[in-house]
Amino acid sequence: MAIKVHGSPMSTATMRVAACLIEKELDFEFVPVDMASGEHKKHPYLSLNPFGQVPAFEDGDLKLFESRAITQYIAHVYADNGYQLILQDPKKMPSMSVWMEVEGQKFEPPATKLTWELGIKPIIGMTTDDAAVKESEAQLSKVLDIYETQLAESKYLGGDSFTLVDLHHIPNIYYLMSSKVKEVFDSRPRVSAWCADILARPAWVKGLEKLQK
Numbered sequence: 001m002a003i004k005v006h007g008s009p010m011s012t013a014t015m016r017v018a019a020c021l022i023e024k025e026l027d028f029e030f031v032p033v034d035m036a037s038g039e040h041k042k043h044p045y046l047s048l049n050p051f052g053q054v055p056a057f058e059d060g061d062l063k064l065f066e067s068r069a070i071t072q073y074i075a076h077v078y079a080d081n082g083y084q085l086i087l088q089d090p091k092k093m094p095s096m097s098v099w100m101e102v103e104g105q106k107f108e109p110p111a112t113k114l115t116w117e118l119g120i121k122p123i124i125g126m127t128t129d130d131a132a133v134k135e136s137e138a139q140l141s142k143v144l145d146i147y148e149t150q151l152a153e154s155k156y157l158g159g160d161s162f163t164l165v166d167l168h169h170i171p172n173i174y175y176l177m178s179s180k181v182k183e184v185f186d187s188r189p190r191v192s193a194w195c196a197d198i199l200a201r202p203a204w205v206k207g208l209e210k211l212q213k
């Protein structure tokens with residue numbers, strides 16, 4: 001049965017799921033959710049994501065929300081499809097788990113705030129909160145200092161190959177690379193090279209095209 005992704009082309013969490021499906025060479029139907037009219041806060045959408053957020057995901061009878069849970073489902077259940085996004089070696093798995101947590105707990109809060117302030121607000125005609133930008137930029141800088149050190153140990157954050165860890169970062173980095181915060185990434189050479197590498201993944205480019213079509 002068909003895979004469906006309900007979401008918005010502007011949503012980083014929706015982009016994360018689309019990029020994952022395309023890395024796994026899985027076809028899916030994108031069902032746009034009209035966030036401007038509040039469709040995500042009403043039934044029937046709330047039956048797909050009770051928190052009233054995008055994305056929501058369906059694979060036959062299975063319904064899921066939370067983008068990172070969805071990507072992990074896809075990577076495990078469709079392990080034999082497309083690009084291998086999880087490290088199969090049990091000895092390498094812990095590093096991947098650590099850095100996946102780091103993305104969700106340390107990188108995501110300031111990066112999402114900055115994406116909202118510098119990437120989304122200008123598009124929807126809202127005013128950027130400069131104090132919030134300053135605070136989040138300082139938090140992000142500390143996280144990226146640690147990434148710079150880690151990327152001297154391995155080519156990608158979770159190990160020597162591109163995995164879900166790196167994929168989870170791409171949507172926020174995509175927005176921030178078109179903002180003044182780009183400098184925070186570019187001033188760290190290994191972080192800068194890693195960003196260029198993961199943003200150039202054909203699956204990411206195709207995922208964006210599919211959502212924006």
Ligand SMILES: N[C@@H](CCC(=O)N[C@@H](CS)C(=O)NCC(=O)O)C(=O)O
Pocket residue numbers: 010011012013014040052053054055065066067068
């Ligand atoms: N942790 C959730 C976050 C989902 C999320 O924050 N979605 C945003 C768009 S990227 C949203 O729906 N915002 C509208 C709202 O929270 O009301 C995930 O990864 O799926």
